[in-house]
Amino acid sequence: xxxxxxxxxxxxxxxxxxxxxxxxxxxxxxxxxxxxxxxxxxxxxxxxxxxxxxxxxxxxxxxxxxxxxxxxxxxxxxxxxxxxxxxxxxxxxxxxxxxxxxxxxxxxxxxxxxxxxxxxxxxxxxxxxxxxxxxxx
Numbered sequence: 627x628x629x630x631x632x633x634x635x636x637x638x639x640x641x642x643x644x645x646x647x648x649x650x651x652x653x654x655x656x657x658x659x660x661x662x663x664x665x666x667x668x669x670x671x672x673x674x675x676x677x678x679x680x681x682x683x684x685x686x687x688x689x690x691x692x693x694x695x696x697x698x699x700x701x702x703x704x705x706x707x708x709x710x711x712x713x714x715x716x717x718x719x720x721x722x723x724x725x726x727x728x729x730x731x732x733x734x735x736x737x738x739x740x741x742x743x744x745x746x747x748x749x750x751x752x753x754x755x756x757x758x759x760x761x762x763x
Contacts, residue, residue: 639688645702670696704752716759
């Protein structure tokens with residue numbers, strides 16, 4: 627692209643269909659520590675954009691939680707989606723998710739392909755969350 631008025635290509639966000647928008651917003655904000663950034667009420671769906679904020683600045687990509695309100699049938703349960711959160715302490719993050727009443731199908735432990743610590747959680751709709759703690763070495 628030669629037009630310098632357009633910013634460089636960047637991965638901005640990903641959308642995730644959810645069965646209960648408020649429950650998912652609660653999970654990702656209260657349990658995972660994200661912040662609600664914007665809300666949209668369209669004629670066919672509601673969206674809430676969430677992300678991590680540090681010192682008033684949004685960090686990294688955003689997650690768009692989407693719930694269709696047009697009555698069309700949607701499958702929100704156990705879709706083959708994985709969201710990866712890099713965290714400073716994988717075990718503490720898993721404990722926080724578990725304490726909030728959500729599933730930890732794999733406890734954090736040493737990865738089979740690196741020295742990192744990896745575990746898995748499930749969000750309210752069963753989407754898989756990889757819990758990644760990057761370690762030295």
